[in-house]
Amino acid sequence: MTVKAVETPGDREAFIRVPWALYRDDPAWVPPLLMERRDHLNPKKNPFFQKAEARFWLALRDGRPVGRISAQVNRAHLDRHNDATGHFGMLEAEDDAETFRALLQAAEDWLRGRGLTRIAGPFSLSINEESGLLVEGFHYPPSLMMGHARPYYAARLEELGYAKIKDLICYHYDARNDLPPAVAHVMRKAMTSQDLVIRPLDMKNYAQDLRVIRDIFNDAWSENWGFIPMSEADLQHMAKELKPIVRPQSIAIAELGGEPVAMAIGLPNVNEAIADLNGRLLPFGWAKLLWRLKVRTTKTARVPLMGVRKAYHSSLLGAALAISVIERIRESQKALGVESGELSWILEDNLPMRRMIEQFGGEAYKTYRIYARGLGS
Template sequence: MLSKIIYRSYGDRFPSDENIQIVEVKSKNGLDDFIKLPFKLYSKDPLFVPPLFKDMYNRFSVKNPFFLYAKARYFLAKKGRKTFGRVTAIVNSRHNEFHRDRVGFFGFFESINNFAVARSLLDKVSEVLRNEGMDTIRGPMNFSTNEECGFLLEGFNDPPVLMTPYNPPYYNDFMQKYGMKKIKDLYAYICEIPMELPEKVLRVAEIAEKRGIRVRPIDMRRFELEMRVFKDIYNSAWQKNWGFIPITIEETNYLAKRLKPIVLSGLILIAYKDEEPVGFMGVLPDINFVLKKMRGRLNPFTILKAIYYSKKIRCLRLLLLGIKSEHRNKGVDALLFREGFKNVKDKYKQFHKVEFSWILEDNIPVQRLVEMIGARLYKIYRVYEKNL
C-alpha cells in the first residue's frame, strides 16, 4: 500500500515504546516541527495537499477566535532529533456548556505507521484531558465540528477537496487498537454537475416560490454583514445536529476573512420568507487543486501559479446547506439548489463536478436530495471516542 511505503521512507528506525519521547510544543521551533511534519510524512503521497504555512501559523495563533473559549496543547512524538508524530489536546468549553458533557478532543493527529507512536500520543492526550476533568476523548477534530473532523475511512483513491481531511488508512486501525469506538460517520457525495435538475426538484422549487420563498446571492460589497446573516441561520438550523457548537461573531468574521478571496459571485445564496432569512447555501471552488501547486509557500512566484491554476479548477464543494427548522420540508432546499446550479451553468462552465460534504450518516433527507440529482456516496469519514 502506498501509504505504508511513504511512512516507512521517513526515519532510519521505528521507535519502540521505551524510547519514544512526547514533547510539548512551547517554542517557535517546536511549532515549526508541528506544522511541517505532514510535509515530511506525505512527501511521496501524490494525493496530499499541502496547506499554506502562513494559514497554519495563523490558525495556531491567538488570532484564531477559537481560543477565546477553548484551549489546546500541542505534542510531538520524538526520538532524538527526529519527529515521528504529533497531536493536539483540546478542551472546548463551549461544546461542554452546550451539550452539558465533559468531552475533550484530540486533533491534528499524524503518525508514522507504528502503533507505539500513536499510542504514546493518545496516552498523552488522555492524561491531559483527565487532568482537565474530562471523562471522554473524541476526535479527530481540527479544532471542532466547524472545521475539518474525522479520519478518512473510505475513498482513498480520490484527492481531498477544500477543507476536508486526508490520512492513511492505518489511522483507523490505530483507533480500534487503542480501544476507540465509532461515534459518528460523516458522508461525502459527488456527481457531475447536472445540465438540468430532476423534474421533481424543479417542481418543489416552484411550490416554494409560490409560498413566498425567494433566493438571492450574497452582496460581495457587504460580505462581512452577509456572513452575520449566515451566522444566525447556521446557529438556528444546525443547533440540533450532532456535535453542533454555536458559531460566534468573532469566528464569523474570521471565517469571512479566510473565505472571501475564493468566493464566487452567485454561489453563496440566502433564502428569505418575507424579510426573514430562513436558509443558506454555500458552494466554493476546490482550491486544493491550486494549493497543491503552491506547496505551502506564499510568494510572488506561487501567487502567479495560483492565478494560473485557479482557472483550471474543475470541482466545487457544497459545504453549507442549512434551513431553519420551521421552514424545512417546504422546498427551500430545492429552490436553493435550482438557483445555485443555474448560476454555475450560466457563469462557471469550467466546473464539471460538485462534492456535497459533509453529511451526517443519519441525515437521510439531505442524502436523498443529493442522490436525487445523481450524486453517489464516495467517501466516509469517521469520528471516534473512548471513555477516559
C-alpha cells in the same frame, strides 16, 4: 521514540510540517499552505482559542518527527453539551503502534488532568473546522477544509480502544448535470406557489449578509449532533477568510416573504489550485494561486454549508428550499466552468438530507469518522 510538548516556534514549525514526510508518496495528498496552517494554530488569529485551551505534541524517533497530535478543551462544546468530553485532533503518525499509543496517551493524560472523563475526535481544532478521520475514499484528494489520512490510522485508533460514534458522509456531484425532472418539479412548484426569492450575496452589504448566514446556520443546525453555534468572532474570522475567494454568486440566500429562511455557500476548491505549490506562496505561489482562482477558475468546488430554518424542517417546502439554494449554487458554478464538486459533510443519520442529495444526483464517495473512548482513572 519520545513525545515532546510543542513549546517553541521551532517546535510549532516541525509540528506543522509532519505531514510532508508521511504523505510524500501519496498522490492524493494536497500540501496545505504553510501560512494558513501557522495562522490556524495562532491564538491571535484563530478565534477558536478565545473559547478553548489546546496543547500540542510531537513524536520523535531518534530526534526525527514521526507524528503529532493536539488536545483541546473546548468550552463552547462543554457549555452546550455538558458531557465532560475533551477532543483530540491534528493526528498524523507513522504506521507504528508505539507512536500512536504514545501520542494518544499524551492527549488523554492532559485532558484527564483537566477533569474530563471522555475523549473524542479528531477535530482539528473544532467541529466547525476539519472534523473526522478519513476511513473511506483514500484515493480522492481532500477538498477545501477537509482532511486526509492513511488507511492504517483507523486500525491504530481502534487497537487503542477507540470506537466510532458518528460518521460524516461526503457527496460528489456533477455540476454539469441538470436536476432530475421530479426534483425540478418540486422546486418549480415552490417557486411559483410561494413568495420565494433566491438572491446572491450582496457585496455592498457583505458583513450583514454573513450575519444572515450565521443566523440561519445557528437555527438550522441547532439540533444536530455535536453542534456548536457560530459566534461573532467566528463570523468575523469567516468574513476575512472568505472575502478573497467568494463571489456574489458563491452564496445563495432564500427569502420567503422578505425573510431569509435558507442559504447555501459554494466555494472554489482551493486545494485544486494549491496542489502543486508544496505549501508555499513565495516567490511565485501568490501569482499562480490568484490566476487559478480569479482567471482560470477551478474545475472543482465544495459546498461546505447549507441550512434551512428549523420551522421548515420535515416539510415539502423545506425540501424545496434546500433544493433551490443548492441548485442556484450549482448553476453559478457551472457558469464559471466548474465541472464537479463535493457536498460535505452530512451526518450519517441525517437521512432526509442524504436522500435529497441522492435524488439531486449526489453520490456518497468519502466517509470521515469521529471516534471516542472513556478516559477512566
